[in-house]
């Protein structure tokens with residue numbers, strides 16, 4: 346494996362001699378797949394046939410490297426993945442959120458959110474009283490993020506498409522937590538593509554990333570209420586993108602930022618931050634509390650790429666005096682009676698328990714009815730958003746796929762259970778033909794398989810056909826199919 350000379354010089358400055366060779370070996374060694382069981386998985390352990398190995402993080406597992414192609418677990422094609430019970434993510438990505446401790450009920454901004462590894466875990470951890478505003482400026486990446494929150498049925502996530510470097514134009518002094526998982530020079534990528542260091546790495550990309558990171562961390566600080574938490578991370582080892590960024594923030598806002606110790610799982614192989622870099626001193630509290638993950642620092646229960654993170658607290662007010670862009674047509678919060686009517690309608694149509702919807706706020710836009718949390722409804726009154734919550738009903742008053750995924754497993758009426766033989770073709774997007782459905786044409790049906798809701802169908806041709814309403818982006822070309830006991 347060849348590495349650029351400036352990279353090797355950096356490794357020499359960062360690591361003691363005995364660690365350099367192991368680091369160079371492991372930073373391009375293929376990263377094993379890891380995944381977490383989400384709150385939708387009612388079981389304590391993944392299917393035994395996956396031979397998954399528990400890690401240091403709660404309900405998070407590593408898949409062993411398969412000896413043969415036949416042994417490979419095609420995670421993205423499984424029923425568990427389709428129904429949002431498992432989410433593939435790197436261990437460092439999940440640690441980034443677990444390191445925050447208890448955040449139930451918090452109002453969170455995930456500033457650089459796509460594809461959503463952290464958004465979806467934040468959503469679970471803040472719970473139905475909390476809110477996650479997930480921001481992503483890139484349209485294509487925002488779509489990927491939307492598809493992941495849809496698959497997991499997240500009911501407390503709002504999507505925005507702001508430029509984080511100009512965040513003060515949209516929001517200020519309002520969040521309990523801002524997570525800045527910054528775009529970076531991405532040395533962590535070396536474990537996904539071993540040609541990364543020889544083909545893509547450059548000192549210039551470090552400096553370009555650092556300039557944007559300085560802006561993002563400062564904007565994040567402004568977006569926090571006093572007492573709020575700023576969590577910053579990158580998947581790279583360059584101190585210019587890690588400790589130096591935090592040192593710069595502390596210097597620009599003296600007295601307004603305190604460094605907090607991270608909540609790390611016992612036994613986590615990691616290093617502390619650098620104490621200086623190329624002549625720039627790093628404040629001792631930053632070096633002490635910066636967590637550095639290197640791929641050669643590993644154990645039976647830990648295997649990760651390059652990563653760095655720190656948790657800060659805003660301790661004094663800040664003001665930007667920036668003029669705010671606010672929404673001219675915010676979604677209308679539905680009145681109590683209208684909300685009750687919709688909840689009753691869904692109970693009567695599908696037997697969806699009324700209690701499942703009562704804690705949420707419902708909103709009306711020309712696209713249909715959306716669901717969000719109480720914190721979300723307050724946020725939407727003035728903010729420009731891309732997607733105000735979970736779509737519940739479309740403009741024609743039909744249940745949406747998101748709502749079916751989030752609530753369909755609780756339904757007791759209008760259910761069509763697929764057979765093992767039908768399941769594979771359903772996930773490929775085919776309609777069901779030659780069936781005998783007991784409902785009138787145009788009825789909506791929740792399609793179930795092995796205790797999960799796997800989408801919506803519409804009855805057609807006098808009950809002989811069930812039209813498949815799976816969004817095309819969610820269909821699977823080669824789903825893993827099942828036979829026998831469920």
Ligand SMILES: C[S@@+](CC[C@H](N)C(=O)[O-])C[C@H]1O[C@@H](n2cnc3c(N)ncnc32)[C@H](O)[C@@H]1O
Nearest residue numbers: 457458459460461462463508509510526527528
């Ligand atoms: C490291 S990735 C985020 C990964 C994500 N947090 C996750 O866990 O799935 C960084 C993201 O920042 C986004 N980004 C780039 N420029 C940005 C900006 N000016 N403001 C906010 N986000 C930005 C990138 O498009 C990219 O999706």
